[in-house]
Amino acid sequence: MDAQIKVSKVSGNQIFHLSNSKVSYILGVEDHNVLAHYYFGKKVNDYSGSLKYPRLDRSFSPNFSDATDRNYSxxxxxxxxxxxxxxxxxxxxISVQxxxxxxxxxxxxxxxxxxDGKDxxxxxPSTHADQSEAMTLTITMVDKIAxxxxxxxxxxxxxxxxxxxSSQIINSGTTDIDIKKIDSMNIDFPKNDYQLLQLPGRYAExxxxxxxxxxPGTKVLDSKRSSSGHMQSPFFGLVSPNVTEDSGTAYGFNLIYSGSHKSTIQKDPFEQVRVQMGINDFNFSWKLxxxxxxxxxxVMMSFSDRGLNQLSHAFHHLILNHVMTSxxxxxxxxxxxxxxxxxxxxxxxAKLEKIVKKSAQLDIELFVLDDGWFGHRNDDNSSLGDWYVNKEKLPHGLTSIxxxxxxxxxxxxxxFEPEMVSKDSDLYRAHPDWAIHTPNRPLSVSRDQYVLDFGRQEVREHIFKQMCEILDSTTIDYVKWDMNRNITELYNLDLPADQQGEASHRYILGVYDFMAKITARYPNILFEGCSGGGGRFDAGMLYYMPQYWVSDNTDAVERVKIQYGTSMIYPPVAMGAHVSKIPNPNTGRSIxxxxxSLVANSADTGYELDxxxxxxxxxxxVIQENQWYKANRELIQFGDFYRLINPFKNNQGSWMFVSPDKSKAVVMFFNILNQPAYPLTVLKLQGLDPKAKYEVNGSLAVSGDELMNIGFYPMPQPKHDFESMKFELKKI
Structure with missing residues (x-):
């Protein structure tokens, strides 16, 4: 096994050195049994104590009670x-009352x-590894007084x-304590020139x-929505100035959690940078x-000394091999x-039957019936929570279709949208108390629906029973799990007043409990997550559901950016991407x-049109594209993914997929707006065998090192806006 953990004594201090062939993580015990951070980065063979913190007198930095000098704080x-x-x-x-x-x-x-291994x-949701794949160090720390x-x-x-x-807190005493904050990780970096990389957004962006x-000061990236949310992904990175896709230093931190989260980046007066990530401590408490x-x-923490693509590869590999369980x-x-x-x-x-029959002729493999098949739902004002078939629309039930x-x-x-309930529903009329609400306060409406309290077992059991009745009634191969609003008036009726700070986390634990049970009962159903698009696209969801709808924004130009940003953390096989109708419902654009097709074929492809x-x-x-996709599906979904041109900085975007043995590759290039006297772009590839020759689109033979270092002109003269090119490479 390549992973190892060395324990040694250096200058009298206990040192722990975690490493594999790629990275090292070094920590140790300083005076007064303080657990100190030394290093996280490129693999080093040994550590001799070079980063033991200097003993210096820093004014207004208190010293230990038994200190004989002012040099250690x-x-x-x-x-x-x-x-x-x-x-x-x-x-x-950590903060505990x-x-x-x-x-x-x-x-x-x-x-x-x-x-050995990882439990x-x-x-x-969490990472997993058997005894031959990983090693785990557990450090125990105590506060003897508390x-x-x-x-x-x-x-x-x-x-x-x-x-x-991760971190675990245990109440070793004889009286209750209240956790006010517990982060999953903290790292203190020495003075550096790193910049902050983050992935903010909004609905459809x-x-x-x-x-x-x-x-200097404190920067907070967070969500208070009881959901990871559209607005702030539970991820951030530290990158060297002018980092590119293939050069520079990059650290990434990604939380395996789907609820309210918080990342803190703090530069202290001495230009040291402290980074933290975990459950959002806003309105959080937990009685222990x-x-x-x-x-x-x-928290997954990854490192690259060769730019952002290498950082993404670390996350892609970890998520695919050690997070997803489906x-x-x-x-x-x-x-x-x-x-x-x-x-x-x-x-x-009748309408659905026509669509199904036409879809089969187009070489499509899966038909998904979306919202509107249940209760008396003809618009989004009713019936969530009433998971029985609308017999007016489907008199023969789901079995016929x-x-x-x-x-x-x-x-x-x-x-399905299991976590929600409509005011106009049989469920709400029978159990209005099951909707999350604070007693004696009006309940905010969003999308004309409320959130069911999945923190309560009776609520989960009722929805679980309804879903099972549907899933057992006919052959269903795929479920799209949606979630279209965030929680307001947060309160849990099962908790006493002094434990209401637990409500948000208990809700997420309830969602996880439900997902674990439903996916275990139906292991042969492919589950895809959704939350108004990519509003809860996180590693916690991917633990249960191996793919996620990237965004409700199906405009292909917008998707170039959205999928580019998403790929910073998540592999293409985790992304749902569809060819939509035109004019596009989000932008009115006709492309x-x-x-x-080329944008959609960059991920788990599909169609969102008539x-x-x-x-x-x-x-x-469509038939040609579907046949092409099937022939190249393994490469697209499981090959090594490289971003080539950043659409946030350029009028173009580009990426490519390379087979693990480097024998095949597909390059995709997107030109957004045409221009007179068009500036020529040189496209340089990545990930190829530099010593091999590649056939490009069935003709030209070019060496891998030429394609990567010299490059070529992918589109010398665009003819119109929104033009794309595809290049297929085969080693010869």
């Missing part, structure tokens, strides 16, 4: 898991344990430039790439009774068609089907 020392109140005035990773009201904690190193976390224990877990994998961290300077424990989510994780994903943009909720059996789909050689999928309206030429194109 928690306020400046780089630490692994700092607390507050004993001398460090920077952001703490004790019975006497004190918020002061001071944790000291106590012991360590090393185990799953209780109640939470009688609190913290276990810090560090996992190093044999096959990834990544370390995974998710995961936009933003790079900015890190200035004696001998009880609380487990934080995990049997479909490494299986080819089908080409689907969703009826939403073809019919919205205005459909009946499912049987037809299978008879034509396709699979059948269905849309030719070649451009739309196939009955396609022209003869468009039908031919």
């Amino acid at each position: 928690l306020n400046t020392l780089p630490q692994e898991f700092p607390s507050f109140g004993a001398g460090d005035f920077r952001e703490p990773a 004790q019975t006497n009201g004190s918020m002061i904690t001071d944790f000291e190193y106590q012991s360590y344990q090393i185990t 799953a976390l209780p109640e939470l 009688q609190i224990t913290v276990n810090l877990a560090y996992t190093i994998f044999s096959d990834s430039a990544s370390v995974v961290r 998710e995961r936009q790439v933003v790079v900015e300077d890190i200035n 009774r004696p001998q009880e424990s609380f487990q934080s989510p995990e 049997q479909f994780a490494k299986k080819p994903r089908p080409i689907l068609i969703n009826n939403w943009e073809a019919t919205y909720m205005d459909f009946d059996e 499912s049987d037809l789909t299978h008879q034509l050689g396709m699979k059948f999928g269905l849309w 030719d089907i070649n451009f739309r 196939p009955l309206t396609l022209s003869d030429d468009e039908v031919k194109t």
